[in-house]
Amino acid sequence: MAKVLIPTPLRQYAEKQSAVDLNGATVGDVLAALTSRYGELKRHLYTDEGRLRSFVNVYVNDEDIRFLDKDKTGLQDGDTVSIVPSIAGGTAAVADPVAAPVTLSKEEILRYSRHLIIPEVGMDGQLKLKQAKVLLIGAGGLGAPLGLYLAAAGVGRIGMVDFDTVDFTNLQRQVIHGTKDVGRKKLDSAAESMMDINPHVQIDKHETALTSENALEILKDYDIVIDGTDNFPTRYLVNDACVLLGKPNVYGSIFRFEGQATVFAYEDGPCYRCLYPEPPPPGLVPSCAEGGVLGILPGTIGLIQATEAVKLILGIGEPLVGRLLLYDALTMRFRELKLRKDPGCPVCGEHRTITKLIDYQEFCGIPQHAPETLANAADIEPRDVKAKIDKGDRFVLIDVREPHEWQIGHIPQAKLIPLGELPKRINELDSADEIIAHCKSGARSAKAVEFLQQSGFKKVRNMKGGILAWSDQVDPSVPKY
Amino acid sequence: MVAHAESTFPNECCGAMLGVSDGVEKQVSVASPIENAYQGAQNARYELRPEDLLAAEREARKQGMDLIGIFHSHPDCDAYFSETDLKNSCPWYSFVVLSIKGGKFDHANSFLPNLDQTAAEKEELIYG
Numbered sequence: 132m133a134k135v136l137i138p139t140p141l142r143q144y145a146e147k148q149s150a151v152d153l154n155g156a157t158v159g160d161v162l163a164a165l166t167s168r169y170g171e172l173k174r175h176l177y178t179d180e181g182r183l184r185s186f187v188n189v190y191v192n193d194e195d196i197r198f199l200d201k202d203k204t205g206l207q208d209g210d211t212v213s214i215v216p217s218i219a220g221g222t223a224a225v226a227d228p229v230a231a232p233v234t235l236s237k238e239e240i241l242r243y244s245r246h247l248i249i250p251e252v253g254m255d256g257q258l259k260l261k262q263a264k265v266l267l268i269g270a271g272g273l274g275a276p277l278g279l280y281l282a283a284a285g286v287g288r289i290g291m292v293d294f295d296t297v298d299f300t301n302l303q304r305q306v307i308h309g310t311k312d313v314g315r316k317k318l319d320s321a322a323e324s325m326m327d328i329n330p331h332v333q334i335d336k337h338e339t340a341l342t343s344e345n346a347l348e349i350l351k352d353y354d355i356v357i358d359g360t361d362n363f364p365t366r367y368l369v370n371d372a373c374v375l376l377g378k379p380n381v382y383g384s385i386f387r388f389e390g391q392a393t394v395f396a397y398e399d400g401p402c403y404r405c406l407y408p409e410p411p412p413p414g415l416v417p418s419c420a421e422g423g424v425l426g427i428l429p430g431t432i433g434l435i436q437a438t439e440a441v442k443l444i445l446g447i448g449e450p451l452v453g454r455l456l457l458y459d460a461l462t463m464r465f466r467e468l469k470l471r472k473d474p475g476c477p478v479c480g481e482h483r484t485i486t487k488l489i490d491y492q493e494f495c496g497i498p499q500h501a502p503e504t505l506a507n508a509a510d511i512e513p514r515d516v517k518a519k520i521d522k523g524d525r526f527v528l529i530d531v532r533e534p535h536e537w538q539i540g541h542i543p544q545a546k547l548i549p550l551g552e553l554p555k556r557i558n559e560l561d562s563a564d565e566i567i568a569h570c571k572s573g574a575r576s577a578k579a580v581e582f583l584q585q586s587g588f589k590k591v592r593n594m595k596g597g598i599l600a601w602s603d604q605v606d607p608s609v610p611k612y
Numbered sequence: 613m614v615a616h617a618e619s620t621f622p623n624e625c626c627g628a629m630l631g632v633s634d635g636v637e638k639q640v641s642v643a644s645p646i647e648n649a650y651q652g653a654q655n656a657r658y659e660l661r662p663e664d665l666l667a668a669e670r671e672a673r674k675q676g677m678d679l680i681g682i683f684h685s686h687p688d689c690d691a692y693f694s695e696t697d698l699k700n701s702c703p704w705y706s707f708v709v710l711s712i713k714g715g716k717f718d719h720a721n722s723f724l725p726n727l728d729q730t731a732a733e734k735e736e737l738i739y740g
């Protein structure tokens with residue numbers, strides 16, 4: 132004989148009793164006896180398919196039967212069976228009031244027919260997609276495939292954050308923009324492509340840089356955030372904002388032939404800070420603009436992110452949570468690293484020290500205003516370098532870029548010494564000479580200048596803006612890249 | 613309820629409402645805070661431990677009352693019944709949502725979910 136405790140709201144269906152003694156060897160037997168004695172109770176405890184309703188938990192004494200043998204959990208004489216509702220909630224996930232039911236038009240049913248006939252998607256899934264609100268941070272390499280496919284898949288509302296314009300260097304990979312779009316705002320160009328594919332989608336254009344001031348306000352209206360950024364301050368900003376708002380952050384990053392993807396801040400999973408508590412020193416990890424990227428790579432990684440976003444919306448499959456997927460295009464191999472939530476994580480751990488957004492530029496060691504240092508005093512404009520050449524001044528111009536960049540274009544008077552080779556080739560330079568260094572845009576040559584100064588060279592200068600500025604100021608026939 | 617919701621700001625608070633019901637009107641006499649057991653960002657989520665609910669029910673019975681409702685707060689957000697609230701609710705109780713903006717109580721609403729958790733009816737709140 133076991134005692135079943137009836138929760139207050141259900142007593143009206145059990146002749147107002149608070150406890151009922153019933154016979155049965157298992158929990159399942161006892162509950163069957165209960166619902167056969169009080170027929171009305173059945174509807175409240177079980178769905179039409181005969182499963183316990185999602186909010187109903189059953190305890191034997193102090194143990195949840197889900198962690199015992201479920202409905203086969205054995206009962207001893209004198210055991211107490213409790214029916215306890217599970218209750219939770221919050222403003223996260225879908226932050227809309229319960230709205231009028233959403234439906235698909237005939238045209239939409241045709242459009243999504245290949246989804247509708249997959250049992251795992253079906254009408255329910257397609258309606259979930261239609262009601263979903265996804266935010267893409269960046270309308271660039273990763274944002275391009277994401278925007279196109281998520282619009283095509285029928286994600287009802289897609290926000291995009293970007294403030295850039297399309298230029299020729301984007302077209303090798305950002306397939307959402309075309310040649311005719313060069314010079315246009317990326318948001319306008321991307322929205323036009325997406326609306327062309329699927330006019331049923333609402334596109335929110337957020338033409339701004341994501342900052343600590345606006346991030347929470349922009350992110351709060353969306354269910355899922357997809358990070359397609361290429362810099363560390365924004366990555367930490369997106370991560371922290373997602374953790375604080377309780378929204379999943381579908382992460383992807385790309386470099387040359389390699390990419391990574393995972394889902395951060397989803398339920399109890401780890402966040403970006405659990406993986407990378409500290410940013411790398413500024414300049415150590417090159418961006419795509421500095422290091423290059425295989426044009427197809429963001430397609431592969433962006434679509435892994437799109438797949439994860441759609442799975443989260445549909446609630447199907449096994450999300451890429453707690454696993455960092457590594458992709459190497461050259462060997463065509465995928466690998467997976469296990470990620471663990473860090474209990475000491477400052478933003479999602481047990482003792483949180485970050486409870487609001489911080490200054491991410493400062494956190495990543497990037498000075499907001501370039502300080503007027505000695506290195507700046509050593510800067511020289513490309514037009515002044517040209518004037519020195521024309522005057523016949525005696526000086527050595529060194530190009531510290533890589534040989535494959537040299538092939539794209541170079542200054543005839545320059546000598547190629549890649550930055551990495553500078554220490555062992557320093558004997559090719561004479562500290563009595565005036566030396567001017569240049570690279571693509573001025574960052575690497577600043578390091579070369581610093582190195583040479585530390586090595587005892589007194590007359591070293593950095594050509595400001597690199598060969599890009601040279602092309603602007605001196606010789607437009609030198610191609611920009 | 614308001615004091616508890618303001619004190620936990622910017623996190624969501626939650627608790628039990630004890631009182632009596634005549635089948636039409638429910639009268640709350642005691643609001644009893646329960647720890648928010650959500651393992652994650654609590655500024656947008658709450659979760660009640662079943663054992664805490666059991667204890668609240670026991671406490672209510674001891675005082676000759678019933679557990680008739682659950683309350684929780686929405687920090688810096690209106691007092692609507694979100695999809696998350698609905699999907700994780702239970703039709704046995706009334707759900708009072710308190711909107712707390714900038715740490716101060718703004719407004720509240722009460723909802724009664726249906727059996728299939730597909731919709732929630734708004735209930736009239738009578739203060740006093």
